[in-house]
Amino acid sequence: xxxxxxxxxxxxxxxxxxxxxxxxxxxxxxxxxxxxxxxxxxxxxxxxxxxxxxxxxxxxxxxxxxxxxxxxxxxxxxxxxxxxxxxxxxxxxxxxxxxxxxxxxxxxxxxxxxxxxxxxxxxxxxxxxxxxxxxxxxxxxxxxxxxxxxxxxxxxxxxxxxxxxxxxxxxxxxxxxxxxxxxxxxxxxxxxxxxxxxxxxxxxxxxxxxxxxxxxxxxxxxxxxxxxxxxxxxxxxxxxxxxxxxxxxxxxxxxxxxxxxxxxxxxxxxxxxxxxxxxxxxxxxxxxxxxxxxxxxxxxxxxxxxxxxxxxxxxxxxxxxxxxxxxxxxxxxxxxxxxxxxxxxxxxxxxxxxxxxxxxxxxxxxxxxxxxxxxxx
Amino acid sequence: xxxxxxxxxxxxxxxxxxxxxxxxxxxxxxxxxxxxxxxxxxxxxxxxxxxxxxxxxxxxxxxxxxxxxxxxxxxxxxxxxxxxxxxxxxxxxxxxxxxxx
Numbered sequence: 144x145x146x147x148x149x150x151x152x153x154x155x156x157x158x159x160x161x162x163x164x165x166x167x168x169x170x171x172x173x174x175x176x177x178x179x180x181x182x183x184x185x186x187x188x189x190x191x192x193x194x195x196x197x198x199x200x201x202x203x204x205x206x207x208x209x210x211x212x213x214x215x216x217x218x219x220x221x222x223x224x225x226x227x228x229x230x231x232x233x234x235x236x237x238x239x240x241x242x243x244x245x246x247x248x249x250x251x252x253x254x255x256x257x258x259x260x261x262x263x264x265x266x267x268x269x270x271x272x273x274x275x276x277x278x279x280x281x282x283x284x285x286x287x288x289x290x291x292x293x294x295x296x297x298x299x300x301x302x303x304x305x306x307x308x309x310x311x312x313x314x315x316x317x318x319x320x321x322x323x324x325x326x327x328x329x330x331x332x333x334x335x336x337x338x339x340x341x342x343x344x345x346x347x348x349x350x351x352x353x354x355x356x357x358x359x360x361x362x363x364x365x366x367x368x369x370x371x372x373x374x375x376x377x378x379x380x381x382x383x384x385x386x387x388x389x390x391x392x393x394x395x396x397x398x399x400x401x402x403x404x405x406x407x408x409x410x411x412x413x414x415x416x417x418x419x420x421x422x423x424x425x426x427x428x429x430x431x432x433x434x435x436x437x438x439x440x441x442x443x444x445x446x447x448x449x450x451x452x453x454x455x456x457x458x459x460x461x462x463x464x465x466x467x468x469x470x471x472x473x474x475x476x477x478x479x480x481x482x483x484x485x486x487x488x489x490x491x492x493x494x495x496x497x498x499x500x501x502x503x504x505x506x507x508x509x510x511x512x513x514x515x516x517x518x519x520x
Numbered sequence: 521x522x523x524x525x526x527x528x529x530x531x532x533x534x535x536x537x538x539x540x541x542x543x544x545x546x547x548x549x550x551x552x553x554x555x556x557x558x559x560x561x562x563x564x565x566x567x568x569x570x571x572x573x574x575x576x577x578x579x580x581x582x583x584x585x586x587x588x589x590x591x592x593x594x595x596x597x598x599x600x601x602x603x604x605x606x607x608x609x610x611x612x613x614x615x616x617x618x619x620x621x
Contacts, residue, residue, distance in 0.1 A: 151524045152524075154524040154527065155523050155524045158527055192571075192573075198556050199560050199563055200568075200569075200570075200571070203568065207569060207585070211587065216585075243578055252575045252576070252581065254581060256566060256568075258565065259565075259567055271572075273572075307558065307559075308558055310559060310571055311559050311562055311571060311572055314572050314581070315572070317566065362587075364584060364585065364613065368584065368611065369570070369584040371611070371612050372584040372611035376573075376608050377607065441531075441534075444531065444534035444535070444538060447538060447541075448534065451541045451545075455545075455548070466573075468580075469576040470574050470575040470604070471575070472575050473574070474573070479548060479549055480549065481545075482541075482542070482545050484542075487538075
């Protein structure tokens with residue numbers, strides 16, 4: 144009981160000492176909170192989007208085969224199917240029709256696609272929630288698209304995908320194969336790419352290699368590669384994220400440098416007085432440790448909670464200008480909060496511990512000198 | 521009230537809020553199961569390959585389907601024409617021999 148009371152007395156004194164330098168310490172807590180908030184927001188956002196991608200895309204096509212012409216993707220002839228289907232381990236193969244449509248009316252890009260099992264009747268479309276909101280068209284309305292021969296094509300909207308599925312469907316238009324071919328004047332006998340199903344998923348790489356041997360002008364993309372693409376998205380090495388990380392590291396270097404470069408004359412005098420009235424060196428170090436902990440822990444807890452509210456309640460509103468970029472049509476990032484204790488612990492050790500430790504070293508140096516000389520200085 | 525009591529109450533309140541954050545996250549994950557299944561079903565049914573994160577450029581919209589000649593052709597950290605290109609990395613398989621086997 145006595146030990147706890149002693150710690151509380153030191154904490155009382157520490158808080159009074161911090162409040163004496165209210166302006167400086169408040170500014171420190173605000174900046175510290177902002178840095179934690181920024182790092183935590185980036186961590187929560189990127190982790191949640193990666194996790195969601197891994198769950199949603201685990202049923203993506205097992206192998207996609209593209210044809211390359213002079214280094215660029217080109218339409219692939221349907222007769223390539225005959226050359227690939229005989230490869231041992233391939234259970235099914237079919238052509239995929241998809242492409243992009245630039246809507247000059249609102250300046251947005253759409254993804255147009257023909258569903259593989261012909262679920263849509265001719266003259267009808269199913270559209271994403273993003274298109275519906277941007278074009279102000281709803282179920283039962285007509286959607287006008289301009290065909291590549293200049294003709295205006297009218298399609299009845301049969302269904303609008305839910306706003307919850309926007310992360311995969313915001314810009315999607317599904318239509319019948321004939322409509323698709325008419326709209327783009329798409330050549331008969333060719334498709335955008337091929338999708339394969341394999342009997343044994345462990346053979347995907349071997350089959351991809353065989354496809355490359357048989358058809359050297361093609362590029363197979365296996366599902367693991369699609370998943371790895373989204374596993375490395377928003378990696379810390381990517382552009383703006385490295386800038387944010389750099390800013391955060393710089394802030395912590397400034398904090399640590401401020402502490403490690405020594406204490407102010409006022410703080411040294413305070414330590415001198417404390418030692419003169421009987422405080423032990425260990426008490427002074429303990430007081431400085433509490434000081435570091437009060438500042439860093441307060442900022443850390445507040446920063447984490449604010450970051451959570453930012454990412455999962457406001458759909459990362461502060462990141463929106465960056466995420467939108469030049470996109471006219473974009474999904475609202477309503478992410479599922481995939482957060483865990485590991486992320487919080489990582490942030491804790493990255494932000495709280497270095498600061499708490501950095502406050503002890505100069506305090507120890509000041510606490511071991513003669514109180515008389517400190518007070519006279 | 522002692523200053524230490526006020527501070528400890530503040531820390532306790534924050535820790536409780538942090539616990540509530542974890543409870544809320546767990547609840548939301550449970551509630552999102554249907555929504556995730558719906559998205560996963562759409563990916564399977566329509567044979568989708570990418571998330572609709574950016575729609576400003578084709579290589580940003582279908583990142584895993586991009587070729588080296590459209591984006592990132594100078595170097596992965598090169599200044600990009602589209603802002604989205606500055607917050608994501610080129611797909612790992614593109615960097616490996618331009619995605620060929």
